[in-house]
Amino acid sequence: MRILVRLAFAALIVAAVLAGAMYFHLRRSLPQETGEARLAGLEKPVEILRDRFGVPHIFAQSLADATRVLGYVHAQDRLWQMEMNRRTAAGRLAEVLGPPALETDRFLRTLGVRRAALANFARLDKQTQQLLESYAEGVNAFLATDPVLPVEFWLTGVKPEPWTPADSLGWIKMMAWDLGGNWRSELLRLRLAKTMPLERIHELLPPYPGEKYPPIVELQRFYQGLEQEGVKLAVNGVNGDSPHFSHLQTRKIGTVPIYGQSEGLGSNNWVVSGKRSATGKPLLANDPHLGLTAPAVWYFAHVKTPEFEAIGATLPGVPAIVLGRNSHFAWGFTNTGPDVQDLYLERLDSAGDYLTPDGPRAFERVDEVIRVKGGEDVRLQVRLSRHGPVISDVSRAAQEAAPRGHVVALQWTALREDDLTMQSALKIASAHDWAGFVGALRDFHAPQQNVVYADTAGNIGFVAAGRVPLRKPGNDLMGLAPAPGWLAKYDWAGFVPFAELPHAYNPASGQVVTANHRVTPPGYAHHITSEWQAPYRAQRIEELLRALPAHNVGSFARIQGDVVSLPARELLPRLLQTRPAGDEARRALRLLGAWDGTMDAERPEPLVFWAWWRELTRALYADEMGEAFRGQWLARAPFVAAVLEDRDGQSRWCDNVRTPAAETCDALLSQSLDAALADLRRRYGGDMASWRWGAAHEARHEHRPFGRVPWLARWFDISVPSAGDAYTVNVGRNRMEDEARPYANTHAASLRAIYDLEDLERSLFIHSGGQSGNVLSRHYRSFSAAWARGDYMPMTTGRAQLEAAGAGRLVLRGNRP
Numbered sequence: 144m145r146i147l148v149r150l151a152f153a154a155l156i157v158a159a160v161l162a163g164a165m166y167f168h169l170r171r172s173l174p175q176e177t178g179e180a181r182l183a184g185l186e187k188p189v190e191i192l193r194d195r196f197g198v199p200h201i202f203a204q205s206l207a208d209a210t211r212v213l214g215y216v217h218a219q220d221r222l223w224q225m226e227m228n229r230r231t232a233a234g235r236l237a238e239v240l241g242p243p244a245l246e247t248d249r250f251l252r253t254l255g256v257r258r259a260a261l262a263n264f265a266r267l268d269k270q271t272q273q274l275l276e277s278y279a280e281g282v283n284a285f286l287a288t289d290p291v292l293p294v295e296f297w298l299t300g301v302k303p304e305p306w307t308p309a310d311s312l313g314w315i316k317m318m319a320w321d322l323g324g325n326w327r328s329e330l331l332r333l334r335l336a337k338t339m340p341l342e343r344i345h346e347l348l349p350p351y352p353g354e355k356y357p358p359i360v361e362l363q364r365f366y367q368g369l370e371q372e373g374v375k376l377a378v379n380g381v382n383g384d385s386p387h388f389s390h391l392q393t394r395k396i397g398t399v400p401i402y403g404q405s406e407g408l409g410s411n412n413w414v415v416s417g418k419r420s421a422t423g424k425p426l427l428a429n430d431p432h433l434g435l436t437a438p439a440v441w442y443f444a445h446v447k448t449p450e451f452e453a454i455g456a457t458l459p460g461v462p463a464i465v466l467g468r469n470s471h472f473a474w475g476f477t478n479t480g481p482d483v484q485d486l487y488l489e490r491l492d493s494a495g496d497y498l499t500p501d502g503p504r505a506f507e508r509v510d511e512v513i514r515v516k517g518g519e520d521v522r523l524q525v526r527l528s529r530h531g532p533v534i535s536d537v538s539r540a541a542q543e544a545a546p547r548g549h550v551v552a553l554q555w556t557a558l559r560e561d562d563l564t565m566q567s568a569l570k571i572a573s574a575h576d577w578a579g580f581v582g583a584l585r586d587f588h589a590p591q592q593n594v595v596y597a598d599t600a601g602n603i604g605f606v607a608a609g610r611v612p613l614r615k616p617g618n619d620l621m622g623l624a625p626a627p628g629w630l631a632k633y634d635w636a637g638f639v640p641f642a643e644l645p646h647a648y649n650p651a652s653g654q655v656v657t658a659n660h661r662v663t664p665p666g667y668a669h670h671i672t673s674e675w676q677a678p679y680r681a682q683r684i685e686e687l688l689r690a691l692p693a694h695n696v697g698s699f700a701r702i703q704g705d706v707v708s709l710p711a712r713e714l715l716p717r718l719l720q721t722r723p724a725g726d727e728a729r730r731a732l733r734l735l736g737a738w739d740g741t742m743d744a745e746r747p748e749p750l751v752f753w754a755w756w757r758e759l760t761r762a763l764y765a766d767e768m769g770e771a772f773r774g775q776w777l778a779r780a781p782f783v784a785a786v787l788e789d790r791d792g793q794s795r796w797c798d799n800v801r802t803p804a805a806e807t808c809d810a811l812l813s814q815s816l817d818a819a820l821a822d823l824r825r826r827y828g829g830d831m832a833s834w835r836w837g838a839a840h841e842a843r844h845e846h847r848p849f850g851r852v853p854w855l856a857r858w859f860d861i862s863v864p865s866a867g868d869a870y871t872v873n874v875g876r877n878r879m880e881d882e883a884r885p886y887a888n889t890h891a892a893s894l895r896a897i898y899d900l901e902d903l904e905r906s907l908f909i910h911s912g913g914q915s916g917n918v919l920s921r922h923y924r925s926f927s928a929a930w931a932r933g934d935y936m937p938m939t940t941g942r943a944q945l946e947a948a949g950a951g952r953l954v955l956r957g958n959r960p
Contacts (some may be wrong), residue, residue, distance in 0.1 A: 157179035162338060170919055171291040174219035176951035182215055183284045184277075191216065192950040196936050197914030200445040200945055207277045209446045210462045212304070212955060214281025217442065221459035221916040223295040224438050225282070225310075226303055227847050228460050232313030233257040234513065239299050240848055241516040249537045252511045253525050256320070260312035262560040264688070270714035271566040272955035275308035282306035293917045297850070306460075314460045315565055319557040319590040321433065325622060326484040326553055328674060332624040333486075333544045335772045336362035346793055347764060349781050351661055351675045357621045369488065369546040369627065389551035400598045409659030409676050411872060411892075413684055414595045414603045416653040416767040421695045424901035425597035428699045429466060432874050437844040437861045438923065439912030441466075447941055453572035454909065454940050456894055462587045463568040466896065468906060468938070471575050473898035477657045480592040482672040483556040485635075486541075487530045487628035489550040496527055497550070498589035498629035510762025530554040530628055551625060552634070556610045557589035564588045568606075577648065578604055584608040585641050585832045591671075593645075593657035597900050607645040607662055607864065611639045611671055623673060656684050658872075677781050679709040679870040687872075696905060699897045704874040704933035710780035711740035711752055717787045718755065721812040727824075728816050730831060731755075742875070744837025744866040744931075750827075751834070753868065754819035757879050759783065762815050766801045776880040778869055787812075796878040818949055835866030839886040840875060842931060844912055861912055861924045863931045865891065873933070896934065904944075907935035 160696045176193045192200040199216045203209035216932050230236050234251035236244035251257075251299045252842060264272065283305045293810040296302070328348060335344050341361050346453040350356045387677075410431040421711060433440050445454035446464065455467015466475055489497040496503040507527040526533040528550075535541040535551035545551050556562070567587035574580040580596055584606050587594075589608025596602075617632040626633035647655055660678035663671055687702045688694070719736055723729040731751050738748040751955060756778060764779075765772045786796045787808060820831075827834050845851075846859035865888045867875035875888035891944060894910035911930045915922035946952075 148513075169291065169294050169297070172293045173915075173917055174216070174907065177953055179286075179954045179956065182211065182955040183287065183957060183958050184211055184280045185955060187957075189955045191953045191955065192945045193953070194945055194950045195941065195948060196443075197444045197920075198445065198504055198936075200940070200942075200950070201447065202942070203446070206448050206451055207273065207450070209448050210274050210277040211281035211284070213444060213446065213457070213462055214278040215285050215955070216444065217457070218282045218285040219307075220914060220920075220922075221438060221442055222285075222303065223293050224916045225306070225460045226296075226301065228314045228317070229260050229306075229310040231872055232249065232310070232317045233259070234511075236513055236519075237513055237515045237518075239301050239516060243517075245513065245515055245521060246537070248513050249521075249523055250534070252523055253532045253534060253537045254320075254514065254553070255509075255525065255527075255532055256313050256316045257309065258509070259558045259562065260309040260316060261562065261563070263312050263562050264308050266561050267563065267566050271569055272308070274462055274569055275311055275565070278306055278311060286566050294919070298849075298855075307444055310618040311461050312565055314458060315568070316557050316589070319564075320479045322590040323484055323555070323557075325482045325672070325674060326486050326555075329484075329486045329622070329624050330541060330544060330551075331771060331775060332362060332784045333366065334540070335600060335768070336366050336624070337544075338769065339363070339767065340563045343767070346785065346796070347767075347779070347782055348674075349785065350673060352677060352781060356623065357670070358619070358672050359621055359623055360619045362624055362764060369490075372490070372546075372548065395574045409480070409680075409874075411658045411680055411684060412475040412477045412593065412595045413654065413656040413688070413702075413872075414475075414597045414605070415688065415694055416603050416649065417426065417601050419653045419692075419694060420901075421693045422901035424599070424601055424899070425595060425603050426694055426696065426699055426900065427473045427475060427595060427597040427603075428703060428896070429477075429595070429890040430703055430895040431476060431478075432876075432890060433464070434890050435842055435844040435852065435861075435888070435893070435911060437846040437859060437912060438916035439844065439910045439926075441910045442914060443908065443910065446857075451573060452940065454866070454938055455572075455896070455908070458833070459916070460626060461565075461568070463565075463704055464572045465568060466894070467572070467908075468898050468903055469572050470575075470599075470903070470905070472577075472580065473900065473903070473906070474571065474580070474597075475595050475896065475898075476592040477595075477875075479593050479607045479609065479657075480672055480675060481591040482622040482674065483589065483591065483609070483611060485530070485554045485612070485622055485633075486534075486625035487528065487552045487633070488545060488625050489528045489530070489533070489555060489628040490549050490553050493868070499529060499872050500629060500631040500634075501625055506533070526550070528628060545625075548773040554610070554626060555589075556638075559588070559610075572867065573702070576600070577604055580604075580959040581606060593662055595655055595657065597898065599903070601900075601902050602649055603653075603655060603783070604648040605646060605657065605662075606792065607671070608641075609644075611644070611669065613637045613669050614637060614670055621670065639671075643669060645671070648794070654682055654688060658684060661904070677870075679780070680872050680874070683707060683709055683872050693848065696897050696899050696907060700907070700933065700935065703892070703895050706866040706868075708740045708742050708749075708868050708871050710778075710784070710870045711742070711749075711868070713784055714756075714780075714787065715752075718752075718812065720809075721816060722809065724813050727820050727831075727923035728813070731816065731820060734831065742836060742840075742866050742868045742871055743955045744835065744840065744864050747831055748834035749868065750823065750839050750886065751819070753836075754823050755816050756783070757885060758815035758818040758822070759812065760879065762811050762871065763796050766799050767796070774880065775902070778879070780870060794853055835864070836886075837866060840865055840867075840877065840888050841884075842875065842888040842927070843884065844927070845889070859918055861927050865931050867891070892930075895930075896938075897935070898938075904937075904941065906937060906938040908938050909935045 159296040242945040412429040441456040467784040509525040563586035570583035587608040612635040658681040659676035660681040842865040845859035849855035876890035896908040913925040
């Protein structure tokens with residue numbers, strides 16, 4: 144027995160020694176931060192000062208060298224993230240993740256992001272091509288040192304390949320994909336039209352408050368007509384089915400789902416002129432809202448050369464300061480949300496070609512081979528129409544929704560060969576004034592962004608930069624639903640001229656606010672979209688701006704941290720009229736009766752409210768939507784408000800169409816409250832006073848791919864209690880359909896920044912994770928708690944201040960002596 148005990152003890156010691164050795168070996172994957180190192184290709188030595196937050200400050204003698212070093216530090220800190228990003232864009236996830244990622248790869252290969260990126264590179268100007276190549280050289284110079292790789296590479300067996308300019312271009316397009324989504328709502332309308340008249344579809348997917356949709360055809364009758372034509376074609380041997388159809392099961396490819404309508408997705412930015420600030424110079428704030436990931440989407444960096452200086456947020460894999468400031472001005476983005484994606488129903492003929500206004504045409508075909516870890520290679524033939532890729536070949540939802548004899552193709556501005564967005568992104572930070580800034584934005588094509596601006600001379604401005612299709616006068620669908628691809632009246636007729644995009648320069652109001660709401664003035668000549676986000680956040684920001692005669696950095700920080708939910712305030716009076724069915728419901732109503740709609744992390748009321756809202760929305764429209772409800776379970780605040788107020792008879796949504804009885808909204812409110820309280824009791828115990836919104840609404844940064852492996856997620860995911868909801872300025876969107884975590888915050892302010900143009904060194908920023916993508920680093924999650932509290936870091940650029948604060952100093956030298 145003693146021998147067995149001794150053997151077991153020895154085995155434990157050996158295991159501990161091996162684990163310790165592995166731990167210390169993997170710690171060598173952390174970046175070198177001091178001393179000297181070689182970086183092939185450098186023309187002159189470059190210094191990197193890393194501050195206490197892990198932010199690299201790159202001091203170089205040329206922009207080419209600075210860009211090489213930016214690639215180097217990105218690879219030092221975020222190599223696994225870069226690997227996953229480029230594999231996502233290229234449709235190569237199954238090589239790492241095996242069969243579960245195959246459907247995502249099929250979709251992305253069909254979409255053709257990588258093909259478009261390769262085509263774009265040839266269209267870029269020489270300077271942009273050279274900077275992309277310099278960046279790739281920096282990444283590859285790091286890889287050439289044969290570094291110890293982060294633990295993800297060890298666990299997956301992946302060896303990183305050399306970086307290419309197309310990898311950078313591909314990730315820019317994936318960001319555009321995440322920020323686009325009109326095709327999802329088009330597909331949803333096509334599905335709903337099988338059972339709903341247009342009036343009911345417009346109620347469920349309402350137009351911008353106070354407005355109406357442009358007149359379009361009655362969809363149900365329209366698509367029934369196409370179906371009848373398709374039946375005739377089917378008799379002749381055409382059915383539109385795809386030989387390589389598959390169901391897309393992997394729901395996330397970037398930071399938002401592949402399918403599902405986007406609600407609450409967006410960002411905030413605003414700028415005030417000197418007449419509205421305490422300093423007499425402009426202030427600018429920006430907080431782009433994106434899916435929370437571990438590591439974070441953004442990576443802060445500061446770059447300085449004799450001719451150039453900028454600090455701000457970069458995307459690992461991309462050689463640009465995307466959001467930030469230079470020595471002359473600051474800028475920030477929010478998503479405009481334009482309609483730049485259209486679905487087309489391509490009608491097939493008996494030969495398998497598709498019809499065009501000029502007669503039948505053969506599909507262009509691209510053969511793809513998808514390598515699958517642990518499985519056989521999969522061959523895929525992509526079909527391309529004159530509009531774009533045929534997505535119904537890889538999407539069950541699109542194929543089942545399409546009328547017989549038709550396939551569904553996607554047209555999207557970001558897939559054009561002449562997309563020059565990267566060229567613009569690299570030039571923005573090099574401008575010196577408004578004219579140069581606007582000049583750089585002319586090449587910003589996708590995704591369209593509301594770009595706000597403020598400079599040290601006191602000017603402020605805004606441009607909604609991006610390509611927006613012009614639709615013909617005879618178009619009776621206006622991008623709201625899939626259009627017949629063989630009719631020329633639905634084709635795009637060019638793009639809105641840059642000079643005619645929404646813009647402002649030194650407006651009389653002294654401020655610009657954009658929060659994904661309508662940014663076009665009354666009578667604007669062009670159609671940007673019919674699906675602006677509801678203006679709750681914009682209204683709250685404007686209310687808080689009006690509350691003070693003059694603002695400063697502190698007041699801007701309080702606005703960014705505001706967690707008052709205007710929809711909650713709007714709905715509460717009607718909810719409080721509910722007749723309680725029992726004592727628990729009575730206690731809940733008393734609790735909500737004293738509440739003002741503030742989504743405080745330390746209070747139970749927001750949790751009770753959102754649980755009730757969740758059950759109410761399920762009861763309101765799951766019966767009407769049927770199969771389409773899956774993936775479309777959203778809060779839909781404007782719709783819910785219209786139903787509960789019975790606008791134009793919309794209380795009829797409270798009746799369950801699956802039962803013979805006629806249910807009322809009063810009954811539904813009582814039943815859904817009881818269901819919500821039962822669910823909360825099951826999840827959090829019976830003491831209502833102890834429930835906390837922040838605990839349920841944890842900001843969950845999911846690691847790719849280990850966030851879906853429970854025993855790894857506890858190490859790699861980043862979670863922190865958070866306030867706010869989908870409609871607050873300090874946004875925190877949850878996924879109602881997630882039964883395991885229906886209240887978890889998965890989409891929030893990916894970064895916050897405030898710029899003081901009177902003294903740029905007083906500017907502040909923070910993002911939601913940490914600078915490092917290495918789970919062993921102290922900088923992996925170092926920002927998260929401060930971010931959740933609404934704290935910031937100083938945006939310091941002065942060498943003397945950095946050195947005085949103890950920044951580490953690494954000198955990089957080229958291979959030449």
